[in-house]
Amino acid sequence: MKRSVLTRYRVMAYVTAVMLLILCVCMVFKYGFDTGEGATLVVSQVHGVLYIIYLVFAFDLGSKAKWPVGKLLWVLVSGTIPTAAFFVERKVVREVEPLVEGGAARQPVKA
Secondary structure, eight states: OOHHHHHHHHHHHHHHHHHHHHHHHHHHHHHHHSOOHHHHHHHHHHHHHHHHHHHHHHHHHHHHHTOOHHHHHHHHHGGGSTTHHHHHHHHHHHHHGGGOTTSOOOOOOOO
16 A cells, blocks of 8 residues: 555544534534634535545545455544544554555554
8 A cells, every 4th residue: 555545544634633623613602602603604614525535535545454344434434523533543544554565664662
């Protein structure tokens, strides 16, 4: 598997997670303080588009890494749970890094 497949997944995981956190803040302002309705609309639409791109890249990574359906679904859904994508991304990178061609596989550190 090429490193670019993993890199673009990582970038979109972080971007999607950050946009989801921003969306959560906007929702608090919209429904809690009756302000920021326009900002919430824009942020929600941007997050939606970025999430679709995340789905494509995550599915591509999962198919190349030959993940079972359950794992693939968990990675896909993690873009909809605030902060989940940060943790899932780290776990995915640890598991997929040895499959990347041309890169030195990291050896697990045993304590």
